[in-house]
Structure formats: C-alpha cells, structure tokens
Amino acid sequence: MSEAAPKLQQSPMAAREAFYRETLIAAAEDVFARCGFQAARMPEIARKAGLSLGTLYRVFAGKDELYDAVHRTRGEQIRAAAAGQIEPGRPAVINLFQGIRAYIEYFAEHPGYLRMHLSSGTAWALPTGFETTAQMETWQQGLDLMASVLDAAIEQGDVIRDDSRILARSIFALHQVRLAAWMEGDPERKQDKELLIETTLNALARAILTDAGRQRLRQAGLLTGEHV
Structure with a gap:
C-alpha cells in the first residue's frame, strides 16, 4: 500500500498574508x-x-477593493453555511428551513456585517442597487440555491404553488425586515438569538407553507408556537 501524500503546508509568508x-x-x-x-x-x-x-495598502489597493473583499468573504461564508444544511434524500422543506436557520444565525453572530449590509439601503429582494460585484454575485447565487430547494419543496407538497424565484425574493425581504427590527430592538432582547430564529421561521412558515409542510416541520422540531 502506498503512503498517503503529505499535506502541503502553507509557507510562513503566505500564512502571514492570510x-x-x-x-x-x-x-x-x-x-x-x-x-x-x-x-x-x-x-x-x-x-x-x-x-x-x-x-x-500592500494587501488591498484601496477602499473600494477592501469593501468588496468584506462583502465577498462574508457572502461566501453565508452561502456555505446555508448550502451545508442541504442533505440529499431529506425532505426539501427541512433542507430549506435548516438553511434559512443557518443564514439567520450567521447574521446574528456577525452584527457588524449585518449593520453594514443594512446601512447600504439596498432592498434585499431586488437585483438592483448593489454597491459591489461581490454583493450582486452572492445575491444571484443565493437566489438560485433557494429557488432550487423551493422547487423541490413545492413538488413535494410542502410549499404553496408559486414562482419559486418570486418566493425566494419574498423570503429575502422578510429576512431584511426581521433582522432590521432585531438590530433596532432592546439590547437585552438582541442577546436572544434563538428568539430571532424562532420568530423568523414561524413567520415564514405562515407565509409560504402548506398544512402538510407545517406538520412536517413540527415533527422535525423546527417550528414552535400555537399559531404556526
């Protein structure tokens, strides 16, 4: 049996630059x-x-490049967090809500980036007004990912029948409103990340799920409350 190839180690210079x-x-x-x-x-x-x-200035040529790098880095992390929740063979509606949970959780754990994202004044549901290429690319990739999961959940009878891309954009809008309200709220209440996630998922369930979809999520422990 041949020995496994040794892992390449990052050079000290590359590690320092990173x-x-x-x-x-x-x-x-x-x-x-x-x-x-x-x-x-x-x-x-x-x-x-x-x-x-x-x-x-050796690492970033200017403020524009640095601003783009912040959005690109955080956007890639958010997309990876959501995509990492998709499990083949699992009901699509569970993949959808687990991905949304990861997305909301990421923003709650990175309030600086959330504030930066909100302060631009861009409507998250619209493909216009982005300040950087990174933002536009992240938005498009997120839309494509969510629409594909929504299509599967619609076919499985767990999400209402509608254009999946319009539904995805509606979800983006709901996220923006909920997260903005959370940022503006009581500082003590803002410490309760789970409350933010719970209320956001419950509101989304009321908006887009069928009775069967809500029942499936209750059984999976992803929905709580009497009015969902």
Whole structure:
C-alpha cells in the first residue's frame, strides 16, 4: 500500500498574508458598519487592525477593493453555511428551513456585517442597487440555491404553488425586515438569538407553507408556537 501524500503546508509568508487579510477584513467590517463607506478612512481601519497603513495598502489597493473583499468573504461564508444544511434524500422543506436557520444565525453572530449590509439601503429582494460585484454575485447565487430547494419543496407538497424565484425574493425581504427590527430592538432582547430564529421561521412558515409542510416541520422540531 502506498503512503498517503503529505499535506502541503502553507509557507510562513503566505500564512502571514492570510492573517493580514483576515485581520483587515474584520477591522474594515467594524469601521464600515459604524461609519458607512463614504466616511470610513483607511488609517482608522489600519489602526483598528493593529497594522501599519503600508501593510493595509500592500494587501488591498484601496477602499473600494477592501469593501468588496468584506462583502465577498462574508457572502461566501453565508452561502456555505446555508448550502451545508442541504442533505440529499431529506425532505426539501427541512433542507430549506435548516438553511434559512443557518443564514439567520450567521447574521446574528456577525452584527457588524449585518449593520453594514443594512446601512447600504439596498432592498434585499431586488437585483438592483448593489454597491459591489461581490454583493450582486452572492445575491444571484443565493437566489438560485433557494429557488432550487423551493422547487423541490413545492413538488413535494410542502410549499404553496408559486414562482419559486418570486418566493425566494419574498423570503429575502422578510429576512431584511426581521433582522432590521432585531438590530433596532432592546439590547437585552438582541442577546436572544434563538428568539430571532424562532420568530423568523414561524413567520415564514405562515407565509409560504402548506398544512402538510407545517406538520412536517413540527415533527422535525423546527417550528414552535400555537399559531404556526
């Protein structure tokens, strides 16, 4: 039996550059969330990251590139979190709601990015007004993924019959409203991530599921409350 090929290790230089990139993205997310894109300043981002301004400009050519990198990185993470909940052979409506749960949970755990995303004023249900290519690509990929799962759930009788892409965009709109209200709410209430997830899933179930779909989710433990 041949020995397994050894894993390639990242060079110290590549590891350092990856660290710089991740640190700068996290710092930029915080500054963009607090100040907005126009008012954000690169020296402040460098200070927040604990790195020199020269290092910042070596990793990112300018503010536009850094802003795009924040959206691209977070968008890829959100999409991976949702897609990771899809299990072949499982009812599509369960895959759908598990994916939505992961999506909402991600935003709740990254309030800086949520604030940054909301402050742009873009309607999440519309394919217009995006500030970066990364945002547009993430939106389109998310729409395609959700529509494909919705198509399967419709065929299985668990989601109301409608255009799956319109349903997906309606779900995006509901997410935006619920998450915005959560961000504006009582600070103590904002600590209750599970309450946010529960109320969002329940509202969505009332909006798009058939009786059979709601029953399936209750049996799976994904819905709670008497009025769902």
